[in-house]
Amino acid sequence: MNFRSYIEMCRNILIISFIYCFAVAGGQAGPPEMARAEEQLQLLFHRLYTDSVTDREGVLAEIHRIMPAALSMDGSLKYPWSRLDRIGVVTSDDQQVRIFTWHVADDPDHYRYFGYIQVARRRDKVEVFELKDRLKDQRTEKEPEQSTDHWHGKLYYQIITTRHQRNTFYTLLGLDFNNAQSNIKTVETMEIRRNRPRFAEDMFFDGKQQVDRMVFEYSSQASISVRYDRQLKMITFDHLVPFHPVYSGDYRFYGPDGSFDGLEFTNGRWVYRDDVDARNRN
Numbered sequence: 001m002n003f004r005s006y007i008e009m010c011r012n013i014l015i016i017s018f019i020y021c022f023a024v025a026g027g028q029a030g031p032p033e034m035a036r037a038e039e040q041l042q043l044l045f046h047r048l049y050t051d052s053v054t055d056r057e058g059v060l061a062e063i064h065r066i067m068p069a070a071l072s073m074d075g076s077l078k079y080p081w082s083r084l085d086r087i088g089v090v091t092s093d094d095q096q097v098r099i100f101t102w103h104v105a106d107d108p109d110h111y112r113y114f115g116y117i118q119v120a121r122r123r124d125k126v127e128v129f130e131l132k133d134r135l136k137d138q139r140t141e142k143e144p145e146q147s148t149d150h151w152h153g154k155l156y157y158q159i160i161t162t163r164h165q166r167n168t169f170y171t172l173l174g175l176d177f178n179n180a181q182s183n184i185k186t187v188e189t190m191e192i193r194r195n196r197p198r199f200a201e202d203m204f205f206d207g208k209q210q211v212d213r214m215v216f217e218y219s220s221q222a223s224i225s226v227r228y229d230r231q232l233k234m235i236t237f238d239h240l241v242p243f244h245p246v247y248s249g250d251y252r253f254y255g256p257d258g259s260f261d262g263l264e265f266t267n268g269r270w271v272y273r274d275d276v277d278a279r280n281r282n
Contacts, residue, residue, distance in 0.1 A: 034079045037070035045086040048104065056104065060114070064130075067116060071100070071128045077118050093161040096120040097170050097192070101131070101155045108180040113153025117197050129197055139176060139184060140251075142211040146188075146199045152176070154186060160228045160235070164268035167191065169200065171235070171270070173226055181219070181252040185226045187235060187263065187270070188213035204263065207272040214263065214270075216240060222255035229278055234262040235270065236278035 041063065048059045070076065077098055081089055087102035101115040115131035133153030138144035144152055154174035162169045169189050176184040189203040202210040216237060218224055224238040238256035247253035262276035 031075075031079070034070065034073055034076055037066060037073075038079075038081055038083050040066055041070065042083045042085075045084060045102070048102075049086055060104070064114075067100070068128050068130065071116055071118055072126060074126070075124045077120050077126045078124075088155045088157055090156050090159050092159045092170050094168070096168075097159065097190075097197070099131075099156050099159070099172070101174075103153070103155060103177070105177070110179075111153070111177050113151075113155070113176070115151070115153075115156070117148065119192055119195060119197060121195065127195055139178065140215055140217055142204075142206070142213060142215055143201075144212065146212075148197055152186070154184070158228060162265045164265075167268070169203070169268075171203075173228070173235070178217070178220075182217050183220050185216045185218075185224065185237075186213055187226065187237075189270070202269075204270045205272055207274070210269070217251035218254045218256075219243070219252055224256050225260075229262075232262065232276065232278065234264045234273065234276065234278075236260050236262045236276055239274075 044059055044063050044066070047053055048056065048063070053059060077095065084100070087100060089098065089100050091098045096119070098118040099115060101113060103111050103113045105111050113133040117129045117131065119127045119129065121127055129148045131151045131153070132149050134150045135144055135146060135152040139152050146152055154176040156172050156174045158173040160171040160173070162171065169191060171187060171189045174186045174188070176186070178184045187204070189200040191198050191200050199212070201212050204211050204214050206214060216224065216226060218240055224240065226235065226237040229236045237260065239259040239261050240254045241257045242248050242250070243253045243255060260276045260278040262273045262278065263270040264273050
């Protein structure tokens with residue numbers, strides 16, 4: 001390398017360094033900052049879910065201190081957060097919404113849920129909203145008074161993005177462990193209005209009436225499927241029946257009978273369809 005080439009290389013390094021320092025000084029959080037936050041959160045979640053943890057409330061407080069700031073960094077909606085493997089992280093197909101959820105079990109009958117929603121803004125900006133689990137008394141209701149501040153806590157495991165006219169809907173599939181006797185799965189829809197997440201109303205026709213969401217309570221000894229089938233373009237779910245007629249109406253003793261029903265998105269709403277062929281599909 002001759003002297004002129006060496007000087008040119010040094011000049012380029014100085015320019016790159018200057019640009020980086022200027023960006024950091026201007027508050028533009030890049031991958032290094034997010035990577036450090038992700039590592040901190042990964043360690044905290046691993047501590048949270050170890051049997052030897054003695055200060056769970058302290059760990060939760062530290063998570064709530066770090067997480068909102070980390071998720072608010074510019075560009076954080078595009079960052080994968082793949083090391084947060086102990087919690088639920090789901091992203092909408094249009095990359096405009098991402099939801100983080102997790103839980104703790106105080107005992108087999110009492111679970112607490114926590115979450116944050118990221119909503120995309122312009123120019124790589126993001127808005128973050130905390131989900132506050134405060135609707136224990138309405139967890140089986142089809143028309144709960146639900147908002148981010150009054151949320152039926154659950155773990156979200158899938159987002160389905162649909163559009164009707166000029167509206168975009170984010171349909172959320174969730175699981176609530178409820179208690180030692182029954183679990184609950186839900187299907188509910190969220191919109192972004194004035195850059196804020198809002199749980200939509202009357203988005204489902206359950207075969208009898210329009211409701212805000214679908215609720216499936218079933219025995220904790222059973223396992224059921226509620227998922228979006230891309231081939232059918234429907235949300236499919238196990239048809240639930242009581243284990244014995246004497247248990248009719250007591251969903252602690254309900255389980256699948258081997259058949260499937262579904263929800264089809266039609267004219268801006270999810271409409272119930274019975275007896276759907278959803279077997280042996282990937």
